[in-house]
Amino acid sequence: MYVVATAGHVDHGKSTLVRALTGIEPDRWDEEKQRGLTIDLGFAWTELPSGRHVAFVDVPGHERFLGNMLAGVGPAPVVCFVVAADEGWQAQSGDHRDAVAALGICDGLIVVTKADRAPERVADVVAQARAELAGTGLAEAPAVVVSAQDGTGLDEFRAALDAVLARVPAPDPEARVRLWIDRAFTISGAGTVVTGTLTAGTLRVGDRMVLRGAAGEQEVTVRSLQSQNTSVQEIGPTNRVAVNLRGTSKEAIHRGDTLLTPRSWPVTDVLEVRRERGAPFTEVPEQVVVHAGTAGVGARLRPLDAEHARL
Structure with missing residues (x-):
């Protein structure tokens, strides 16, 4: 199996895309279905034309649930970055880009959704997404255009995702868990x-x-x-x-x-870190939340200089 997380602004069609691809409803809570808004992580799976099995971790796009988004994307090796054709790049698109960049995710797809609503904007939205993703691991990712509503582009999506997954480095089955x-x-x-x-x-x-x-x-x-x-x-x-x-x-x-795996992982409550994106550490608040894997942990940040800090 391959595991792929979604990313992108709220209401840009991430859950609808996953539902169309898998036939599985990723929104698990009644409140999500009633509001039409993903709040927590959703899970679905399907088989691609090559026979590869792929599981999707569907994440919320709303700014209030950024912590849940990070928990979904944190362990994922591949991302489908979703931007709607009718709205283009939005505020949480930028937040999700920064998260994907910080996590070092380099494999994935750019997916322009809702193509039926604004077909004349598709080329511009693809170009805009590429410009915004410049400098991240997804800058050169293949772009596909879909409309989950009428089913167009889904075969092209499956083929493109198959090609991406074929290039993903194989993980080590003998590694510590x-x-x-x-x-x-x-x-x-x-x-x-x-x-x-x-x-x-x-x-x-x-x-x-x-x-x-x-x-x-x-x-x-x-x-x-x-x-x-x-x-x-x-x-x-x-x-x-x-x-x-x-x-x-x-x-x-x-x-x-x-x-x-027992007796295989060191444990520490102090880390020294280097800045790769965002504000200099001298401008960051002392109290921060550190996101790692599915965890969000409170920490105190002490700048060593603008580029380095101790957590």
Whole structure:
């Protein structure tokens, strides 16, 4: 499987595109369906013409839910950056571009949606998106034009995404596991289940793992595994995976916690960082939120100079 996240301004058609491609409704909450507004992460999957399986992590575009967007894009190796033909580049387009650039994501597509609403603007919107993405890993990404409403361009989208995924470097199935958790829930008769995007390493039924979060570390055991609603005995990267855990409870787990290979990851509460984009560190507030994987963690920033700081 390949995992692809969406990105782009609110109401530019990210969820509609995912729904048209997969036949799966990515909006999981009643409030999302009633308001027509994605609030939290959504998940769907499909098979491409080549036989590649791809899972989509659909993210909210509204500025109020930027933290949820970052949790979806954080572990994703590939992004579909969506811009609507009728509105063009907007405020949250820029926020999402900055997030994708900061995460170092270099593989993906530029997708111009709602082409049926403003066909005369399509070429200008593609050019505008390329100009705004200049200097990021998506600057040279292929561009496709779709209308999920009438179904045009979806075959071209699938072919273009297939070509992008064919070039994505293969992850290491023997690497240590660090699964950033984006959901935790309970299933009657099974117990606690967590989900996330496995980007490296392999999980197997019976594995003993460490669950690390705000409450510290817990030793847990993998009771069972699922992907695309199918039970498996082991699963490697890159995959969306649901892990049934023994040795913990849903109440002890939060988005941003991690499932780790034991004794393989150093832990620190101090980092030194270098600025690549945005304001000089001397102009950044002292109290910040650090986004890593699916986590958003409060931190104190101490500038060392304009380009370097300690968190």
